[in-house]
Amino acid sequence: MVPPGGYGWWYLDALSDDGQHGLTIIAFVGSVFSPYYARARAKAPDGAADPMAHCAINVALYGPGIDAWVFSEYGASEVERRPELLQVGSSAIGWEGDCLVVRFDERTAVFGQRVAGTVRLYPSAFPNRPEPLDAHGRHTWFPAAPHAHVVAELTAPQLTLRGTGYHDANFGEEPLEAGFHDWSWSRAALPDRTVVLYDAHRCDGSTLQLGRVFHADGHVEPLAASQTMTLGRTRWWIARSTRTDGAPAKVVRTLEDTPFYARTQVATAVGEVPVRAVHESLSLSRFCSPLVQTMLPFRIRRVS
Incomplete structure (x- = not known):
């Protein structure tokens, strides 16, 4: 359960x-980037607004001829939660078994452009290692399927994408901005492992520097990446x-550039192996x- 005011x-x-196309999908309960949820928390006693009243789907497509971005927010009557769905x-x-399936059919906020398709993510392993992101355990990261293969069949726009994939989840007992000033995150996939970096400045003045290597067989080990690169x-x-x-x-390409958030494709290396990483700054x-x-x-398209 997501607690009142949480996410x-x-x-x-x-x-x-081939490195030409990318996609990102995020499903929210208690949409952390919703101005409507922020207003509801501001009005509710102790910020205890109902997260189910502010659920959302964000789909972003990147690449030649297919750039598209949707963010649709729905009320509780349009949401169903079950253990598997x-x-x-x-x-x-x-x-669906050991395959994570996303089916989406949304429209952009301004011009109503349809964005629809089905994405299937096939994990190599399930590490099942939740990681606290703050000292009080109010914010938690679950790297559910960090090393995976993805097949995406899009109908609007038309595209078939096959490549490396990644899946995780985050949960918080309070708004994201109550715990952090900023953070950056990245994942880079190799044939036999995925490397993830998490860095943040917390509101209590402390910092987070987390690095993990997720092997295809499920083994997880810490990663020491000590040199900061601007x-x-x-x-x-x-x-x-x-x-x-x-x-x-x-930087290979800036995929998303907003006043408070950026998503970037980065070229670097793990050991001596060249990799392309998905990088986020918030x-x-x-x-x-x-x-x-x-x-x-x-x-944001607020539907109900």
Whole structure:
């Protein structure tokens, strides 16, 4: 259960084997980036707003001829939760045996462009190792299927994508901005393992530096990547950095550039093996600014 005022999200991303296309899907209960949920928490006693009244599906497609982005938020009457399935509006994410299946049929907020398809993620293993992200255990990361293969069949726009995939989940007992000022995250896939880095500045003044190697056989080990590499700021002046074991890192493409969040494709190396990483930078102080809160409704389609 997601507590009042809290959040849960289920995240999936994929990069095509040829490096040309990518997709990201996030399903939210208690949408952390919703201005409507933020207002509801501000009005509720002790911030205890109902997260089920603010569920959402975010789908982002990247690549030649298919760039598309949707964020649809639904009320509780449009949501169904079962142990194996989360249905939000006309989209759903759930397990069918050992395969994670996402079916989505959404429209963009401004022009109503249809974005629809089915994505299947086939994990190599299930590490089942929840990781606390703060000292009090209020925010938790679950790397459910960090090393995986994805097959995506999109009908709108038309595209078949096959490549490396990743799936995790995050849960919080309080708003994300109550625990963190900012964070960065990245994952890089190799044939036999996936490398994940998590870095954050917490609101209590402490920092998070977490690195994990998830092997295809389910074995997990810590990762020591001690050298910080700056990646340059985005057009919205969001700072980007990552950590490596000494290998260079450079931006291949800025996939998403917003006033408080950036998603980037990064070229680096693990050991001496070249890899392409999915990288995210998040500024929660920017997210909380009145200007950004005023802008957000123009990007979100509130259905009910």
